Amino acid sequence: MFGFDDKIEFQKNNNDILTVGEILIDMISTEYGDNFESSTYNKLFGGSPSNIAMNVKKLGIHSLVASAVGKDGLGTFLINQLRNADIDTNCVQRTDYPTSLVVLTKSKSSPTPIFYRGADYHLAFTPVLEEYLINSKIVHFSCWPISMVPVRHSIEKVIEKARENHILIGFDPNYHPMIWQRGEDGIRYVKSIIGKVDIIKPSEDDAERLFGKDTHENQIRKFLELGAKLVIMTLGKEGAIVSNGIETVKYNALATDVVDTTGAGDAFWSGFYTAAIKGYTIRESLALGFAVSAYQLKYTGAIVDLPKLEVIKERYGL
Amino acid sequence: MFGFDDKIEFQKNNNDILTVGEILIDMISTEYGDNFESSTYNKLFGGSPSNIAMNVKKLGIHSLVASAVGKDGLGTFLINQLRNADIDTNCVQRTDYPTSLVVLTKSKSSPTPIFYRGADYHLAFTPVLEEYLINSKIVHFSCWPISMVPVRHSIEKVIEKARENHILIGFDPNYHPMIWQRGEDGIRYVKSIIGKVDIIKPSEDDAERLFGKDTHENQIRKFLELGAKLVIMTLGKEGAIVSNGIETVKYNALATDVVDTTGAGDAFWSGFYTAAIKGYTIRESLALGFAVSAYQLKYTGAIVDLPKLEVIKERYGL
Numbered sequence: 276m277f278g279f280d281d282k283i284e285f286q287k288n289n290n291d292i293l294t295v296g297e298i299l300i301d302m303i304s305t306e307y308g309d310n311f312e313s314s315t316y317n318k319l320f321g322g323s324p325s326n327i328a329m330n331v332k333k334l335g336i337h338s339l340v341a342s343a344v345g346k347d348g349l350g351t352f353l354i355n356q357l358r359n360a361d362i363d364t365n366c367v368q369r370t371d372y373p374t375s376l377v378v379l380t381k382s383k384s385s386p387t388p389i390f391y392r393g394a395d396y397h398l399a400f401t402p403v404l405e406e407y408l409i410n411s412k413i414v415h416f417s418c419w420p421i422s423m424v425p426v427r428h429s430i431e432k433v434i435e436k437a438r439e440n441h442i443l444i445g446f447d448p449n450y451h452p453m454i455w456q457r458g459e460d461g462i463r464y465v466k467s468i469i470g471k472v473d474i475i476k477p478s479e480d481d482a483e484r485l486f487g488k489d490t491h492e493n494q495i496r497k498f499l500e501l502g503a504k505l506v507i508m509t510l511g512k513e514g515a516i517v518s519n520g521i522e523t524v525k526y527n528a529l530a531t532d533v534v535d536t537t538g539a540g541d542a543f544w545s546g547f548y549t550a551a552i553k554g555y556t557i558r559e560s561l562a563l564g565f566a567v568s569a570y571q572l573k574y575t576g577a578i579v580d581l582p583k584l585e586v587i588k589e590r591y592g593l
Numbered sequence: 594m595f596g597f598d599d600k601i602e603f604q605k606n607n608n609d610i611l612t613v614g615e616i617l618i619d620m621i622s623t624e625y626g627d628n629f630e631s632s633t634y635n636k637l638f639g640g641s642p643s644n645i646a647m648n649v650k651k652l653g654i655h656s657l658v659a660s661a662v663g664k665d666g667l668g669t670f671l672i673n674q675l676r677n678a679d680i681d682t683n684c685v686q687r688t689d690y691p692t693s694l695v696v697l698t699k700s701k702s703s704p705t706p707i708f709y710r711g712a713d714y715h716l717a718f719t720p721v722l723e724e725y726l727i728n729s730k731i732v733h734f735s736c737w738p739i740s741m742v743p744v745r746h747s748i749e750k751v752i753e754k755a756r757e758n759h760i761l762i763g764f765d766p767n768y769h770p771m772i773w774q775r776g777e778d779g780i781r782y783v784k785s786i787i788g789k790v791d792i793i794k795p796s797e798d799d800a801e802r803l804f805g806k807d808t809h810e811n812q813i814r815k816f817l818e819l820g821a822k823l824v825i826m827t828l829g830k831e832g833a834i835v836s837n838g839i840e841t842v843k844y845n846a847l848a849t850d851v852v853d854t855t856g857a858g859d860a861f862w863s864g865f866y867t868a869a870i871k872g873y874t875i876r877e878s879l880a881l882g883f884a885v886s887a888y889q890l891k892y893t894g895a896i897v898d899l900p901k902l903e904v905i906k907e908r909y910g911l
Contacts, residue, residue, distance in 0.1 A: 302620065302634065311666030316620065316634045347707045348629030348698065371775070373707045378694070380666065389665045389691045391709040457689070 277474075277505040277519045279558040283551045285412040286441055291336040291552045293411040294324030295404075295433055296420040297395045298342035298357075298367070299375040300349050301577070307381050311389075318349075319577070320356045321377065322395075323417050323447060323541050326577050329360050330545035333581040334567065336552045339407055341366035343398040343426075349374040350394065366407050370397045390454055395419065400429040408433060409440045413548055417447040421468060422455045434471050445544065446472040450484050470502025476544065478509045491516055495523065507547075507561070509540065517561055526561065529569035529591060538577035543568040549584045559593070566591040595792075595823040595837045597876040601869045603730035604759050609654040609870045611729040612642030613722075613751055614738040615713045616660035616675075616685070617693040618667050619895070625699050629707075636667075637894070638674045639695065640713070641735050641765060641859050644895050647678050648863035651899040652885065654870045657725055659684035661716040661744075667692040668712065684725050688715045708772055713737065718747040726751060727758045731866055735765040739786060740773045752789050763862065764790040768802050788820025794862060796827045809834055813841065825865075825879070827858060835879055844879065847887035847909060856895035861886040867902045877911070884909040 277283070301321035304313030320329075328338040340357055344350030346369050353374065357364050373393035380386055398420065408414060414437045420426040437444050448465055455461035462485055469475060475498060477485070482494040489497075491508060498506040499520045509515045514528040546567025550560035566587050571579050581587070595601070619639035622631030638647075646656040658675060662668030664687050671692065675682050691711035698704055716738065726732060732755045738744040755762050766783055773779035780803055787793060793816060795803070800812040807815075809826060816824040817838045827833045832846040848857075864885025868878035884905050889897050899905070 305633070309666075311636075311670060314636050315623070316636060318629075318632050318634060345707070348627075348704070349696065349707060352629060373709055376694075376696070376709060378667065386666070389663065389667060391691055391694060391711065393709065 276521075277557055279519065279522055279524065280556050282554055282556055283443060285443065285552065288410045288412050288442075289337075290339050290407065290411040292328065292331055292338045292413045292415060292548055293341060293366075293408055294328045294338065294415045295341045295398070295430065296324045296416045296426075297322035297375060298325040298340060298344060298353050299377055299395060300353070302376060302378045304380045309380065309382050309386050311378065311380050313380060316378065318352070320353060321577060322375075323419075323449070324415055325357075326538055326541045327415060327544050327548070328357075328362060329578060330542060330567075330581055331549050332360055332362060334545055334549040334584040334587075336549050339363050339366055339411065341398065341404050341407065343368040343370050343394045345370060345372055345374040345394045347374055349376070366404055368398060368401070370394045372397050387453060392423065392454070396423040396426040398426045398429050400432040404429075404433075405436060408436055408442065411442060412552060413443045413445060415445040415447070415544065415548070418450050418465060419454060421464065422461060424456070434468075438471070443474070444472040445474045445476075445548070447540070447544070448475050448477045448481050448485065449540075450481055452484075466501055469498060472503070474505045474507070475503050476507040476509065476540065478540065479511065482508060492523075505557070507543075509543070515565065524558070524561075526565055529565050530572040533572045535575040536572065537575070538579070539568045539572050541577065542571035542579070542581075545581070546584065546587070553584065562593050563588060566593060594839075595875055597837065597840055597842065598874050600872055600874055601761060603761065603870065606728045606730050606760075607655075608657050608725065608729040610646065610649055610656045610731045610733060610866055611659060611684075611726055612646045612656065612733045613659045613716070613748065614642045614734045614744075615640035615693060616643040616658060616662060616671050617695055617713060618671070620694060620696045622698045627698065627700050627704050629696065629698050631698060634696065636670070637896070638671060639895060640693075641737075641767070642733055643675075644856055644859045645733060645862050645866070646675075646680060647896060648860060648885075648899055649867050650678055650680060652863055652867040652902040652905075654867050657681050657684055657729065659716065659722050659725065661686040661688050661690075661712045663688060663690055663692040663712045665692055667694070684722055686716060686719070688712045690715050705771060710741065710772070714741040714744040716744045716747050718750040722747070722751075723754060726754055726760065729760060730870060731761045731763060733763040733765075733862065733866070736768045736783060737772060739782065740779060742774070752786075756789070761792070762790040763792045763794075763866070765858070765862070766793050766795045766799050766803065768799055770802075784819055787816060790821070792823045792825070793821050794825040794827065794858065796858065797829065800826060810841075823875070825861075827861070833883065842876070842879075844883055847883050848890040851890045853893040854890065855893070856897070857886045857890050859895065860889035860897070860899075863899075864902065864905070871902065880911050881906060884911060
């Protein structure tokens, strides 16, 4: 039970957050367009959990990334980016598959990216990964690694070990049929995971893809019925609704100045986790998560040069 | 038997060449480097057989492309490039897999590209493909489509139907372990194909990857022993050696002005096929192939604005 005025009790482990799953190259068009007309693309560090690991480090806590890249120059580039951010890369595995890559087109209409999955779904559950996991307070993953085998089996072991060791589990149910392995009911599998995690943060679109169209209140109820303990449903410009099954709280959007929505969800997670680790209550941590997200929205790109959490707290008068 | 002073007798079919296999996006770094350090990449039309189809059209004969792309913007871009070149795209299939893509780094040391294979290896042998095939004089493919299933099964049917219908088969044995499906002996499979085709054009490096290091003469003998009928072994700056098993002819390199070697092999094939279709002897067609290759070497990129074959013939005094 996550009481809004409670602090989360973490295990006394050395590391704060371990993110498990995709690290990848984003190839983003330099020109605006809806259908990859652009002839030039910029290569950027990407992957939602890896962005969270980068963000929380800047906000002021410790993070580790467990992921897999190829034995290629793009894999080396990603590892070097983590090292430059002073993140331990012992859990980044190098595989015989190409470093995963996503081609995106800069657009105001959010066209579907093109996914090239390689190394990311070959992450193995190794003794090193297990050791880093049981030395962490929080473990976080998204739909990517559960969408394909063999990495799904690694995530299943991560969940099992995390529960045994009372490590908080955060799950981003960013389900999209495009990433799911062919011929399988991804929705059913995502639903089967929800009861095994502690905190989930669906967007309105995620909820609709999983349950079909419905009211916000009904969507939240469905997540709770599946066993979610704290549901944070984001509504874009309309803010967010958060429920622990007993109390439901509406948050208005803090952002007044939206330049680029890329990475806004990851920024929320980053602020929320950092605040919870620093000993703020859930209510305060949620507010700080939305403040970091609002800060991020003023800049372009998934990776923004975030200041320490305390600076953002001050800036938003929290 | 391909006598050097003979003309190739083709079937009286409407289309000249059908290329079967990869059509893909080349993402090439804008800056030089050996390990994908460049942060900007240009999106280009690529895939060796598709380049040949584009080239022969400019040189003055008819071509068709049988290939598979994704239902995505990059697939639409490739199809539009073919249409702009006035090439029939009825044999370009759209699949649920992402359009295949290769990331390359501009370098003088030819670092290994990173291969993202998707739609290309899902090309199906359909009634439409069969109809286009039996209406062509030449069919051409490279190692890409035989390196993975299911497209390999389509190529096996293409070979069977081409032989039944006396269509000339050209094969580029550009074997590379990086493109081959895991856990299979690609070399053994490539060798098993050689006896089923008419003309092959290995580079020195291709021969070494297939047979290990040896003299040029021995390498050519090995291809002939496997059943190749005409072997064109290219030696880079040293030209080429061609053998039909009875006669062996050395060609010196025509190129005096090498700006970029990308696509030089495809340019050779394009000139050779165009000349053979236009009724030149094999000896003349080889010379014209090397002339088109020399012309291509003066420009940057796989796709060069080639003139008609007759202009190149005149230019090189053939």
